[in-house]
Amino acid sequence: MxxxxxxxxxxxxxxxxxxxxxxxxxxxxxxxxxxxxxxxxxxxxxxxxxxxxxxxxxxxxxxxxxxxxxxxxxxxxxxxxxxxxxxxxxxxxxxxxxxxxxxxxxxxxxxxxxxxFTSPIADATHYYVKRKDDSSIKSIKDLNGKTVGVQTGSAFLSRLPELQAMLAKEGGKLG
Known part of the structure; x- marks a missing residue:
């Protein structure tokens, strides 16, 4: 899982x-x-x-x-x-x-x-997914240099600059 x-x-x-x-x-x-x-x-x-x-x-x-x-x-x-x-x-x-x-x-x-749109009924929280036995990712800064996959046409694609900014604060960048 x-x-x-x-x-x-x-x-x-x-x-x-x-x-x-x-x-x-x-x-x-x-x-x-x-x-x-x-x-x-x-x-x-x-x-x-x-x-x-x-x-x-x-x-x-x-x-x-x-x-x-x-x-x-x-x-x-x-x-x-x-x-x-x-x-x-x-x-x-x-x-x-x-x-x-x-x-x-x-x-x-x-x-x-x-x-x-109608009124919202749920909040969205964004996640990254990793293998259970992968100990290389414990926080945002550990995503430095990693490749990110996003569904075509997804609104998540527009959120990548936010992730890039978060990584930049930690001295990192997307792969």
């Missing part, structure tokens, strides 16, 4: 990990009246981000899927759910292909320019 240690924690507004309904603000996105008129809303989620979204015994489950189920009970129209890999979710909502996303996402300044 990997060991995880925090490397950065910002205030709630700066580092939000939240299952949210994202309402696209482009002209292509349907508004609530248009959704009611057509009779359905298309909700997109992903399936590989525990505890928010995952598949168990072939069924979507987790907190966000509970939110989709609650929306189905509340909404006066049909809720159609599509499950996608993470990289297609925000673009799909921003272009109007999907009406909303109920997913875990970091809220960034760039994303708030094209998407609307």
């Amino acid at each position: 990997p060991t995880t240690l925090p490397f950065s924690r910002r205030g709630v507004l700066a580092a939000l990990l939240l299952p949210i309904a994202l309402w696209a603000t482009t002209a292509q996105a349907a508004n609530l009246d248009e959704i009611k008129k057509r009779g359905y809303m298309t909700v997109v989620t992903e399936d590989d981000f525990r505890p928010f979204e995952f598949v168990k015994d072939g069924k979507p489950t987790g907190f966000n899927n509970e939110m989709v189920d609650a929306l189905r009970k509340y909404a006066p129209f049909e809720i159609r759910q599509e499950i996608l890999p993470w990289p297609g979710i925000l673009a799909g909502v921003a272009t109007g292909k999907y009406d909303i996303a109920i997913t875990a996402v970091l809220m960034t300044k760039e994303r708030t320019q094209s998407l609307d």
Whole structure:
């Protein structure tokens, strides 16, 4: 089992990990009246981000899927759910292909320019992961010269300058 240690924690507004309904603000996105008129809303989620979204015994489950189920009970129209890999979710909502996303996402300044977010419900803490038997990393300064991997399209990529600054204070740098 990997060991995880925090490397950065910002205030709630700066580092939000939240299952949210994202309402696209482009002209292509349907508004609530248009959704009611057509009779359905298309909700997109992903399936590989525990505890928010995952598949168990072939069924979507987790907190966000509970939110989709609650929306189905509340909404006066049909809720159609599509499950996608993470990289297609925000673009799909921003272009109007999907009406909303109920997913875990970091809220960034760039994303708030094209998407609307609900209130945050969880805080994000960033970690590095290492092998259990790796004693070479005990603190931030031990990341000096190490290579960092970040998911494509992830908001974590924009956080690398913060890590670089933290390492620089310790006399180090990213690999």
